[in-house]
Amino acid sequence: MTDIRITEVPKxxxxxxxxxxxxxxxxxxxxxxALVGLLVAPATVHPMIALxxxxxxxxxxxxxxxxxxxxxxxxDRVMKRTRNRPxxxxxxxxxxxxxxxxxxxxxxxxxxxxxxxxxxAGLLAFTIFFYAVVYSMWLKRTTPQNIVIGGAxxxxxxxxxxxxATGGVSLESLFMFALIFMWTPPHFWSLALFMKxxxxxxxxxxxxxxxxxxxxxxxxxxxxxxxxxxAVAGAFTGIxxxxxxxxxxxxxxxxxxxxxxIWRRDxxxxxxxxxRVEKGFFRFSLYYLFLxxxxxxxxxxxxxxxxxxx
Ligand code: HEM
Ligand SMILES: CC(C)=CCC/C(C)=C/CC/C(C)=C/COP(=O)(O)OP(=O)(O)O
Numbered sequence: 001m002t003d004i005r006i007t008e009v010p011k012x013x014x015x016x017x018x019x020x021x022x023x024x025x026x027x028x029x030x031x032x033x034a035l036v037g038l039l040v041a042p043a044t045v046h047p048m049i050a051l052x053x054x055x056x057x058x059x060x061x062x063x064x065x066x067x068x069x070x071x072x073x074x075x076d077r078v079m080k081r082t083r084n085r086p087x088x089x090x091x092x093x094x095x096x097x098x099x100x101x102x103x104x105x106x107x108x109x110x111x112x113x114x115x116x117x118x119x120x121a122g123l124l125a126f127t128i129f130f131y132a133v134v135y136s137m138w139l140k141r142t143t144p145q146n147i148v149i150g151g152a153x154x155x156x157x158x159x160x161x162x163x164x165a166t167g168g169v170s171l172e173s174l175f176m177f178a179l180i181f182m183w184t185p186p187h188f189w190s191l192a193l194f195m196k197x198x199x200x201x202x203x204x205x206x207x208x209x210x211x212x213x214x215x216x217x218x219x220x221x222x223x224x225x226x227x228x229x230x231a232v233a234g235a236f237t238g239i240x241x242x243x244x245x246x247x248x249x250x251x252x253x254x255x256x257x258x259x260x261x262i263w264r265r266d267x268x269x270x271x272x273x274x275x276r277v278e279k280g281f282f283r284f285s286l287y288y289l290f291l292x293x294x295x296x297x298x299x300x301x302x303x304x305x306x307x308x309x310x
Pocket of ligand 2: 062
């Protein structure tokens, strides 16, 4: 009789697995905000420079995702949402993720510097450092303010785009930074409300774990109250205009309505409808940011026709 032994053959990593290390879905919105920053800046940029600039910002953003996946593999292995990622699933080795993250970071920063300017390259390097080291390695596991302070990393990309075009900073690029910075807490905490036990299982001190859901609901509302007037005020900067104002008024009215609903609910209510309101608010947060930046882009696109801006 033939002796047949079935041994588990580790899945060989393919292109898709390495690509997944770059967190492409989240980074697509990050790259869109950088593209808007680049396109609305008051400077004429050669299309090839713009294309190259965006390509290397996207590469740097992806590289920072790979560094985060390397560092967080232990907690990603515990959480249901993340356990199938390439490193915790054993498909990509930790050293490969680290190597890819470092190599792509280096290429992205050097090439952005060569293709555009040193200030933009320095800002990209700082952003990668901020996400990989300040947020992932330091704040994420030490304080419930992790995503507030660490969230700054996600707010830099439009400033990098603006710097590619102008070589500097302005009130407008600082406004785009502030918009993402204030948006991050409601974006993330609404998700944490329905992530249930993931973060506590992994021992990550997210606000829901350290202070509970009641306090987190209050924080979603507090940041929405800060975000709404800021977002509307952007209409009166050099990148705003009537179209942006209408979009911002509608989106921020909706934001406040959603945040108040989240704040009013107790856990029994949320359990009863399986966190429908929280899930809806999180999804809305993605459209919210996309549409604000879409409106900023539209104002700039309309300007040559004498329509955009005030
Ligand atoms: C510290 C800051 C942030 C934290 C902690 C955070 C956290 C999260 C988490 C846990 C998810 C769940 C789904 C996933 O793993 O893909 C998510 C989804 C998402 N986030 Fe964030 N986020 C942050 C900042 C940002 C920024 C700055 C952007 C873009 C400008 C962004 C865009 C997105 C998008 C597009 C998704 C949906 C991804 C999908 O459809 O799978 N996030 N975020
Ligand atoms: C240009 C450049 C370098 C851009 C970087 C932009 C940036 C910092 C985006 C971060 C967004 C993000 C994936 C947060 C997830 O937090 P997490 O890592 O705690 O989430 P997880 O639990 O899903 O891993």
